[in-house]
Amino acid sequence: MTQTPTPPDAPDCFAVGDRLMALDEALDLLQARLRPVVAVERVPLRGAGGRVLAADGVAAVSHPGADTAAMDGYAVRHADLSATGPVTLPVTGRVAAGHPLDRALDPGTAVRIFTGGVMPEGADTVIMQEDVTDTGGGRVTLPAGVPAGRHMRGAASDFRAGTTVLTAGRRLRPPDIALAASAGLSHLPVFERVRVSVFSTGDEVVEPGTPLPPGGLYDGNRYGVMALADGLGAAVTDLGRLPDDRDAIRGALDAAADDHDLLITSGGVSVGGEDHVRDAVSALGDLHFWRLALKPGKPAALGTIRDTVFLGLPGNPVSALVTFLLIARPVIRRLGGCAASRPRRYPLPAGFAFETGGTRREFLRGWVEDTADGPVVRLYRSQDSAMISAMGAAGGLVDVPAGTRRIEPGQSVDYLPLNEVLA
Numbered sequence: 001m002t003q004t005p006t007p008p009d010a011p012d013c014f015a016v017g018d019r020l021m022a023l024d025e026a027l028d029l030l031q032a033r034l035r036p037v038v039a040v041e042r043v044p045l046r047g048a049g050g051r052v053l054a055a056d057g058v059a060a061v062s063h064p065g066a067d068t069a070a071m072d073g074y075a076v077r078h079a080d081l082s083a084t085g086p087v088t089l090p091v092t093g094r095v096a097a098g099h100p101l102d103r104a105l106d107p108g109t110a111v112r113i114f115t116g117g118v119m120p121e122g123a124d125t126v127i128m129q130e131d132v133t134d135t136g137g138g139r140v141t142l143p144a145g146v147p148a149g150r151h152m153r154g155a156a157s158d159f160r161a162g163t164t165v166l167t168a169g170r171r172l173r174p175p176d177i178a179l180a181a182s183a184g185l186s187h188l189p190v191f192e193r194v195r196v197s198v199f200s201t202g203d204e205v206v207e208p209g210t211p212l213p214p215g216g217l218y219d220g221n222r223y224g225v226m227a228l229a230d231g232l233g234a235a236v237t238d239l240g241r242l243p244d245d246r247d248a249i250r251g252a253l254d255a256a257a258d259d260h261d262l263l264i265t266s267g268g269v270s271v272g273g274e275d276h277v278r279d280a281v282s283a284l285g286d287l288h289f290w291r292l293a294l295k296p297g298k299p300a301a302l303g304t305i306r307d308t309v310f311l312g313l314p315g316n317p318v319s320a321l322v323t324f325l326l327i328a329r330p331v332i333r334r335l336g337g338c339a340a341s342r343p344r345r346y347p348l349p350a351g352f353a354f355e356t357g358g359t360r361r362e363f364l365r366g367w368v369e370d371t372a373d374g375p376v377v378r379l380y381r382s383q384d385s386a387m388i389s390a391m392g393a394a395g396g397l398v399d400v401p402a403g404t405r406r407i408e409p410g411q412s413v414d415y416l417p418l419n420e421v422l423a
């Protein structure tokens, strides 16, 4: 540990009053009021994929380290070639990748060179072997009109030693690992994983694999939220389904707050009656109920228990998953040191007609389908926030601005592919 974790800014940091808040305002507020809470560790490259880079990655070497051949062929001095007719030169050496020549290229000669081989001093052009004739007697005939610098990669043309090749706050993808290795970095400073604890409550909620009683339903939300948090690189603890008992819930949340950065649950955030979770969080810290101008996902609960953030997502299955992607994801990224970013939307023609009350911003479940006229967005048959099948079918969400009344077929809509937010 080289960095002291920072707690959420202040107690009561989620107090916003009872107003209806736009999603972007809520996200700005979370960004402003939360800080990275995780320490920094140095990990070998092999374990760095999916982690968040804690300091800029600065290249230890240039790439390529020297002028190199981009093709198998012959390295020459361009001055020895002719613009108007073929030239025959003696071949005086051989350069394989990793085996540079220990001398300069003599004027009026060529060397055999292979892709990645270091250009001998003086050589500035490579002619690929397919364009060369072996004239016999250790000589080759080279074509006319080859431009200078052909098939040569300049030293540091990819990146120069000392330049930043990876910026802090980036969640490392596999190509980043290749880049770091190529830049000579064997270890990277990364933020420790955000420790997320997930639990469910609710008399009707039942563990998959056990019989379903009358009126019961399986705990889709907890499993969905855990899988989503796994996908973001969090260290997830499954607190299970907490018994509907005030002291048990309070004890479990108190203990979980000791060694987690974030507690997430779903359900019980709407206007319904008594709820032990809200009592427990309120008693142990602060809790605020947000009303978002968002569909699905109007209600959400934000709180703190000491240094740990509490996030209560709405209970409806689609609402739980969509609000995880829209709100819990940025929270996890912020706590974990990720740079802020807005997932990209893509304008696509609607392959549907849609009418709405239009007071809240909506995220409709759909996918992209190829038609004879090009790709269009289709909507799932039901936009009811209890239809979890919609999340299985969806490739993305259609981001419909608040105030929209109608969407006509062919009209451009903003499509947010789920792939943009699942990691």
Ligand SMILES: Nc1nc2c(c(=O)[nH]1)N[C@H]1C(S)=C(S)[C@@H](COP(=O)(O)OP(=O)(O)OC[C@H]3O[C@@H](n4cnc5c(N)ncnc54)[C@H](O)[C@@H]3O)O[C@H]1N2
Residues within 6 Å of the ligand: 200, 201, 202, 204, 205, 217, 218, 219, 220, 221, 222, 266, 267, 268, 269, 270, 271, 272, 296, 297, 298, 299, 313, 314, 315, 316, 317, 319, 385
């Ligand atoms: N009078 C009002 N009723 C409702 C409002 C409102 O503003 N006024 N808002 C609606 C909206 S929008 C949503 S979203 C839900 C949110 O309700 P809660 O977060 O309080 O959730 P619950 O009532 O506990 O449960 C709702 C629904 O979700 C199911 N559920 C709960 N946990 C799970 C789980 N772990 N896995 C799967 N399904 C779960 C639960 O059985 C309920 O069917 O409130 C509306 N009502």
Ligand code: MOO
Residues within 6 Å of the ligand: 294, 295, 296, 297, 298, 299, 314, 316, 319, 320, 385
């Ligand atoms: O917000 Mo509820 O999440 O509309 O179903």
